[in-house]
Amino acid sequence: MDCRSLINLADYLLHQTSQYSIAILMYLGVLALSSCSESGPVNESVTVADQFQVSTEDADNKLIASETTVPASLNGSQAFAACASCHSLAEGAEHKVGPNLFGIVGSAAARHEDFPYSPALQESSLMWTRENLSAWIINSEILVPNSWMLYQNILTVAEVSALLDYLENEAESMPENGGV
């Protein structure tokens, strides 16, 4: 797919609120990098911003940041900083504004009897598979309309995956405050 078609498709998807459009947009982003930039291996000395300056042929729209450091990917523990204010992780730790997440992966949604979940989530019958949790983190209110987790995702797909590994594997070793 060429660069222009990708942009047109993204434009269309931005007008949709389907469950899948966000995830599709993420993958489109990856595709966009291959078709909207010059070919060749990613060179560390070329910043992401530089690639877009080349690719879009749009001087007005260039990212200014020629000195931008290439962003690294957050690991699972770092990504959890986006969750830690509202969620505890240690086993038996008190709920915060959101429920305790110990053992969340593979569990049923709305499982804690002592937490006031939204009616929408209670009635969802969701299982927290990795796929469902990813979709929830990427856009909870699209996955379960009228649910109450008020979070706009700021993690990449890879970071969400690292976060899920972290929730799955490291919960037991976490201090009660989740590291924050």
Added chain:
Amino acid sequence: MSTISVNKQRRTLLQSIATLSLVPLLPPVALGRLEDRRIIVVGAGLAGLAAARVLSAQGVDVIVLEARQRVGGRVYTLDSVSGHPEAGANVLGSSYGRVIDSARAGNVALHPVPRGGATGFAIGGQRILAAEWENSPANPLSGPLRRLSPSALLGAALRDNPLRASTDWQNPVFANLDVPADAYLRELGFDDAAIALIDANNSYGNRIGDTSMVSFLRVGSNFARGAAMGQPPLEAEGGNSRLPEALASALGDRVKRGVDITSVRTVSEGLRLEDSNGQSYEADALILALPIPALRRLELPPLSDLQREGIDQIEYNKVTQVHLLVDTPYTSEQVPGSWWTDGPVGRLFLREGTDGEPGNLTVWINGDDCDKLRDLSTEEAGEQVRRQVETLLPEAAGSLSVSAVVRWADDPFAGGSWAVWAPGQIGRYLDALQTPVGNIFFAGEHLARANPGMEGAMESGERAALEALRVIL
């Protein structure tokens, strides 16, 4: 808005999504140990303090530079005034996870906001008790709207609210709602008199024609969600300033007060900031956690045209507060304590004194009405408002004295209470204002996404912190 610029924005968004998606494909750049990398946060409001909290917890060397001698920004409890009224952010929702968690960590108690007493209405200077509103000759509304009080009027317009998800207000799908509020209300059947009442005390625009309907709908959907959650709104024990103070206290001497940054430059080693005394500070990454009017004061590296335009264009809601001490209670069955007026004093909120202390009457003036006080000195403005209140409430004459005057629009570090998005500005500027410039990241209430108010500020700080963390890893 031209089609070209819309497409540009979409492309920018696609690019940022692409940038995010690219991240895992790139090898990490070895830059040394995390604690050797410095991030500076400018602004010790809730956004900046939230960013610093996250970074500090990750072991980053972070400092916070605050121009004022106090932290908290637009969270500002008037501690020297009897009753400690809030000059700034006054209510936090029970869904405010970051604010509530910070309060817990800092041992700041929260309690439900006490119920206010009765509210009366004053239209054209004529007082109307709530029970008499519908049939009062001074009620300017017609038809079925007559039974709605001025404060309930907007609620009626928001009943069939198309916004559901917390981020719908910024979703291009709902761009059809990002229109002048008066035009939208007229289509709903609101006449000029009804629209004038909604304009009289408008917190989401300085005048109704420049207020986006989607801003009203955003607050309406937040309100409805809060009601569904069934939790009461909260405030901090001893005043909301205790919240930013607790966050700052946890950061210790990493928060520097009285440092007014005036410029940011890109240098070979990273970023160099300079303050008004000529002192410089160096950082590997920077978070500007400032409201837009405060950003305007800074000399910055070149921004995109759209980002610069947004910074130049976006207005903040003008709010002037005059706090009056009430020595002798004036309320009775015929005289409610709080008032909603369509006149120059806006809204009056009474909080009764406890333990024999005087009560506090907060006069809350919004929008262009604040301009009428602009040329007066603080003392003159306070006295003029006090006299206007006594004209409305002769029962209180002689027992009111001015305890504080707060003019947010004239505060160079705030410029108003919060960003008011004029029709079309959300789609045009919101993403651009959040776009990093090199290793400079942006936070502040105006970049709130899923949450409003104090929580929105902290949400933006948390996001900026993780963006900055990615470039120093």
